[in-house]
């Protein structure tokens with residue numbers, strides 16, 4: 186059974202080709218103005234006109250701020266990096282606050298590397314490891330070399346390869362019938378898929394089929410790979426980096442580094458910039474989403490400010506449900522949304538509005554279908570009324586226990602009686618606060 190999280194019904198922003206938000210689209214209901222603004226941001230990101238800017242989504246609790254940010258991630262697809270974090274993540278006892286921020290910043294900056302590489306490419310027709318006696322004595326045998334034959338539409342070639350390449354072949358689980366390429370310079374092996382001559386073996390499977398390569402086995406090939414700056418940092422911080430693009434910064438790997446230092450990052454930036462100038466790599470500014478931004482403190486805000494102005498910066502999206510509040514880390518400086526005024530001035534603000542009861546009804550309906558909860562129409566109406574008077578989140582949270590109760594009662598669907606019963610089991614935040622005030626003398630002070 187697949188797990189369902191609270192935002193898994195959101196599949197996108199639900200915007201039509203004219204840039205207009207439909208009443209219900211891609212799992213989202215209402216909140217049209219915010220969705221349309223976000224869709225504009227998507228366009229700007231795609232056309233690379235947004236880097237180094239910040240967007241703030243502000244609105245009352247449970248008005249879909251996080252949902253809309255995640256919808257943006259879905260719209261961007263997997264070619265543009267999206268790094269979500271919650272502001273309180275910076276308060277770790279082991280890592281500096283600014284280090285956490287920096288790491289996430291670099292996870293949100295992509296690099297598309299196009300390299301023309303000399304490769305051997307084709308469908309594998311033979312893999313034969315050749316064994317010899319172990320030169321160091323003992324009983325075992327070692328592999329002295331491996332013979333791999335590759336076939337293309339145009340011809341075929343037999344290669345005698347180093348034993349280290351045999352290890353990569355085993356690691357990538359390459360078999361006869363797979364289409365692979367071997368880079369001549371690094372010896373790294375990439376499996377592209379199974380040759381489509383084998384495609385009719387099964388009706389349904391997870392395999393990806395690729396056509397038999399054209400041209401010669403030995404040729405020059407343009408290889409495109411997407412990595413983030415953080416991937417490069419990690420690969421170069423570890424003594425043994427990856428085999429492919431990551432090793433393009435291989436010069437740095439020699440002096441075995443084990444920690445991502447500011448110095449290493451600077452060195453990587455220099456090389457990245459060089460590759461960009463040479464046209465080998467292209468910078469893909471992605472999105473860093475920081476939820477509950479009011480949890481950051483003044484130090485972090487100052488740092489963010491600086492990072493946003495750097496030449497390599499992602500688009501940063503904040504979300505908060507706070508109004509006028511104290512900026513963390515200051516004595517008592519109050520500011521809208523808990524953001525320092527100068528940073529706030531740099532953001533484009535998108536606001537979210539409370540939902541109408543009809544909209545809450547629609548959201549509940551989508552969620553009940555998504556969670557496979559059979560629920561009667563009148564029960565759903567009552568639940569949306571409850572959501573309207575307390576919060577959307579409260580009414581959404583009641584769906585699962587109500588469904589469970591229905592099972593206990595052997596009822597085929599959740600009815601009005603069951604909804605009334607669960608609302609008695611679990612009270613909402615507003616009623617809870619009210620009870621506390623009314624009965625303050627009965628609690629410990």
Ligand SMILES: Nc1ncnc2c1ncn2[C@@H]1O[C@H](COP(=O)(O)OP(=O)(O)OP(=O)(O)O)[C@@H](O)[C@H]1O
Nearest residue numbers: 191192212213214246247248249250251252506548
């Ligand atoms: N317009 C919408 N359409 C469909 N589902 C929604 C919509 N808005 C919110 N939801 C769902 O309602 C729940 C609460 O919304 P969400 O977590 O996005 O609120 P939020 O504004 O981030 O609240 P908070 O300020 O408390 O963080 C989530 O499960 C979310 O997926």
Ligand SMILES: [Mg+2]
Nearest residue numbers: 250251476504
């Ligand atoms: Mg949220």
